[in-house]
Amino acid sequence: MTNFLKSNGVVMLIFATVVLTAPIWLAPIGASYPDLLQKFAIFGIFAIGFNILFGLTGYLSFGHATFLGVGSYTAVWAFKLLSMNVIPAILLGTAMSGVFALAIGYLSLQRSGIYFSILTLAFAQMSYSLAYSVLTPITNGETGLQLSQQDPRIIDGLFGVPVEAGLPSTHLFNISMSGLSGFYFCAVILIIAFYVSLKIFRSPFGLKLRAIKSNQTRMKYTGFNTRPYLLSSFVISGMYAGLAGSLMAVTDPLAGAERMQWTASGEVVLMTILGGAGTLVGPLLGATLIKYFENIFSALNLSELHKIFDGLPDTLENIVVAIINPFVGEGWHLMLGALFMIIVIFLPGGIMEGVSRAFKWIKRILGFDKKQPVVTSNVTPKGEEK
Amino acid sequence: MDAILIQILNGLDKGGAYALIALGLTLTFGTLGVVNFAHGAIFMLGAFCAVLFQNILTFSKKVKDESITFFDAYKEQPYLEIWWGDTGSAIIDYAVPLSILFAIPVMLLIGVIMERGLIKHFYKREHADQILVTFGLAIVIQEIIRHFFGANPIPTPPPDVVAGSAAIGTFLGLNDNLVYPWWRLIYLAFSAIIIFSVFAFLKFTTFGMVVRAGMADRETVGLLGINVQRRFTIVFGIATVVAGLAGVMYAPILPPDYHMGMDFLVLSFVVVVVGGMGSLGGAVAAGFLLGVLQSFASMNEVKAILPGIDQIIIYLVAVIILLVRPRGLMGREGVMDD
């Protein structure tokens, strides 16, 4: 029974149902409007990909926002030069970030451990500087890369797509990418991305990545050359980030350097560990939660807080508001930082670990826990039979 | 020639800050085995010690402005001036150098609280966890500072006496027009003094010898047995004070804002990597070297040939060094190979 529930088909069926019905079941908590749903899907893809590197191999990259940015820039260029159809944009965005990931990964993986983290961080800062000022002709620097009416759009031109009066908008074979159809497009991509991640988790390749995390030295003496494994996983996760970045450009066709900042890299790390690094659905869960609460808390301000706690006695109201205020609105980052620390200190396995602990606890309370026999091979020592 | 001299001085200044931060990073990493991503935030806190001290000294009262006679005008006058007149003004003028005295105990306290309250529990955890928790801490510190001091850089001027420029051209017998800000020269001397003190401390005290032995071979630190815990706290405290003082003195050069720490942290990490992880001398040498390189790259003549090179030169050098000498300039075999 459990085996059936864990088979790829069933897992994917459940996953697809949950994702595609999200606009319905997220409605009661006010998270069912397309913009936010798209964010969930896009950052979910980003975190699922990051997890393939960090969760499986334990290599902590602080530079994955670079690939997100590369994906966005490439996608916007595809919109400018080729077509407003999203297919070339996301294919090129993913491929280009794969190329970047190959180069940066190759160099960073010359070292392991802390060195690796520092190197990825340095590369990310370098890419940010490049995008922000040095490569202005390509990235349009501070202003960010935008569409314009003068863009050539060669493919669209070939097919005789009429030039509209305003800026054109993105589409998938003339299905608009705004509103709910935009979400469903991202959702389908998310489902595919999740499926690929599931396959990797359950492949010999995935097992070897986990073995590298567990004991890399042993892997080498077992006969594996670990570096190409790490590099493949780095490139795959970089391509996920590029895919997420190009989807951002699909929903809103502009790209700016701030998408590549270290704060963005830190955010995906937090999403992954909040949900549970190394678990299948944890990173997606973490991404959704963070984007949901960001949406709520960063919109709050002092007067709204007073409104919320209006029912409390005045003094109490003032105290509660004073405590909460630094964490909302502009202070949302303070909340992220604090959350970061709390998770690492108290729940290194993330929410998924919390859930499995809770399940064990409930089982014990309800008495479902079968007493497991103490197992050890010493029960029948072969030596004594002789 | 003159321009080159100025660039070297500029570079040494920046390098001084890199070196002081990298020194602390190397110390904590070498002895405690902890990667501290909050070290840049400590540098930033140091700079804000100067800001806070300046704010305290200039704590003001509204008084009637006698110079305006048409109507009743009010101005802010610091209590110090009201009480002590010119002596008070002089004290305010010297806010930044005086705040060193204020910063040392404050930074030491912050360091001890950080080590005892948080870092201590992460000695046995994986490096990834250490990075993550200190990264979170860096964000928290940064955001708290922003909450209280706002997002804009806060000017913290040096004392009037040294606010001008030194005529180094005349002094060196070169061009008379060649001048350089006094405060930057002071900063250079200051970082040299701090670096020498730290090295002397490590070289000539028993405590320092234990620390150096520990950096060469971390296992032995454990074997020494005698109150390793307290030594760890002291080492962390020293690193905190060094980074903090670097921040205090840098405040007049770069008006402090809440995210200056992260900018310096990334560069200091690169410095540590280039210098060779675990090598104090390497950290200092690489700090000055990269500072000077960056400064040369930002010369207009260089930028005309390679636009934007000043933004990325440090990273480029790091990549090249890493490929040619994976252990950095002065890294030794066997020290933190993984």
Next chain:
Amino acid sequence: MSYILDIDGVNKTFGGLQALNDVNLKIEKGETHAIIGPNGAGKSTLLNCCIGRLIPDTGSVTFNGKNMIGMNAHDINHAGMVRVFQTPEIFPDLNLLQNVMIPALAKREGTFSFNPFKTLAKEKEIHEEAMATLADFSLDTFHDKLASSISRGDKRRLELAMGLIQHPALLLLDEPTAGMARHDTNRTIDLLKSEKMSSMTKVIIEHDMHVVFSLADRISVLARGHIIATGTPDEIKNDPKVKEAYLGEGDDDE
């Protein structure tokens, strides 16, 4: 040539200390060869030189006619030389079955193969082979336990299983019974003598003379970085130089 491993004139110094001094050792195909010697004689250094962890200053290590010096650890493994470590080197976060499947995968796939779309659960052959190997070491009943959760003796047996599943041409064992209780030691001896392993060439470093004399076909004695004697167990027992090396150690501190 009948020698599978030929260590010729190997020297290794650390700082001023000569850890290995002109070591010559030839291992015959199919034999179980024990290396004994007092503490600090250089036994582990010698193994590390064979396995690629250390590079000797001078001398050569030839395995199956191929020079091993400067080769990567993973290439040495694929050449057929596998080492079992003194402190159990396992994958603590994986279960026992996965621990054994990984070396089996290495044997099949080589140093690198990119197969993210294969399904691990469908690898019936490797699965069965791993279970059979675990059964040989009576570890199969708890194959789904995490490797970090089993006893130390079981961990060492698990590592033996991980070495064995690769069917190495030469197995290097670093104190396979150190820290084991007597009956555990006896079990390990029986395992190493069992049919599956008896035909395999083995080099064993061991302190426990009981283990050495129950397993070894030939013995070499290493003292102060030099091989002072090689011979059958009986020859070694009666060798005056060996007696001196072991007794002399206590007399003068060098």
